[in-house]
Amino acid sequence: MQIDRCVCFHLAFVDVLKDAREKQLSVEDVEFSLGCGGGCGLCRPYLRRCLRTGETSFDHIITDADEPG
Numbered sequence: 001m002q003i004d005r006c007v008c009f010h011l012a013f014v015d016v017l018k019d020a021r022e023k024q025l026s027v028e029d030v031e032f033s034l035g036c037g038g039g040c041g042l043c044r045p046y047l048r049r050c051l052r053t054g055e056t057s058f059d060h061i062i063t064d065a066d067e068p069g
């Protein structure tokens with residue numbers, strides 16, 4: 001199973017990444033402006049990885065320990 005979106009806000013990481021790069025948004029900015037990460041929070045480590053590396057789809061679990069804030 002691929003993990004490629006924030007389920008709470010129905011936002012695909014590929015779209016979040018595009019928006020974040022265009023507007024030079026930090027993880028906190030994304031959470032504030034798009035909501036992504038501000039619901040259950042499970043997508044936050046994926047969002048951090050996405051913004052850091054450009055990856056938008058994940059085939060394994062990523063936790064806060066893997067991507068500390």
Ligand code: FES
Nearest residue numbers: 006008039040043
């Ligand atoms: S999956 Fe992104 S806030 Fe819940």
